[in-house]
Amino acid sequence: MDQTRWVGMSLFLMLLLQFAAARKFFGPIVAVGDEVTLSCENGMDDPDPCEGVIWFFVSPRNQGQTLFEDKQIRAKPDRLSVTENCSLVIKNIQRDDVGRYDCGHFRSGKLHGEDTVTVLHVVTMTEQQKDDEVTLVCSVSAYSSNCYHTVSWRYGETDVGATRSSCSATVAIFTPSRLRPKYSELLKCKVTPSDSETAHLFPFIRP
Structure with missing residues (x-):
């Protein structure tokens, strides 16, 4: 990589890492185990649209990582393409x-x-069992330290009683173990971003 190109890319990456963490962030909401495709709008007018394209990732802890560069996957090759x-x-x-x-x-x-x-x-759902009680927890992990989503549980067409905290909701079901699959499979985690009235529903799937 020549020095001019390296300097340009370095400035680009520095700007990303300095991006204001207090800003509201909205984007795709997916559950653990799902697959997602993120679009890139640049380079489409080139004969080789991916020539010179870089995909860069910044974690909630402001740690950066190059995912794609020089037309090659640089990280997580088993899951990224x-x-x-x-x-x-x-x-x-x-x-x-x-x-x-x-x-x-x-x-x-x-x-x-x-x-x-x-x-x-990313939406994560967990299950804890104790005697005749099962507790389901749905939480949304976000890039910002602030939560801009409302999280609850949906049973059929009704929002069931759930305790809400920062990007998380919990529901407890009291039922014999033989009936637990029936109830848990009908429950869905409901996530609604504050910038939209459209809710995302995620069925509970046992890990």
């Missing part, structure tokens, strides 16, 4: 995939156009 139009595909989503994803297209060491920014949120 890039399509012909430079979209980033993440398979088998994990909680540590939460963060900000930036796609930048470089020409002669300079960022061409604006970078494409996507912030990914």
Whole structure:
């Protein structure tokens, strides 16, 4: 990599790491185990659209990592891939995939156009059993330290009684063990971003 290009990319990465953490972030909401495709809007007018494209990841702890560069996957090769139009595909989503994803297209060491920014949120559901009680917890891991989502549990068409905390909801079911699968399979975690009236429903799946 020549020095001019390296300097341009370094400035790009520094700007990403300094991005204001207090800003509200909204983006795809996916559950652990799902697959998601993040689009990249730059470079589409080139004969080889992925030439000069970099995918960069910033975690909630402000730690950066290059995912794709020089047309090669640089991290998590077992779960990451890039399509012909430079979209980033993440398979088998994990909680540590939460963060900000930036796609930048470089020409002669300079960022061409604006970078494409996507912030990914991940839903995690857990189950705890004790005697005739099962407790289900649904939580949303977000890039920002603040929670901008409302989380609850949905049973059929009704929001069932649940305790709400920061991006988390808990529901307890008192029922014999033989009936637990019936009830838990009908429950869905309901996540509603504060910038939208559209709720996302995630069925409970045992790990």
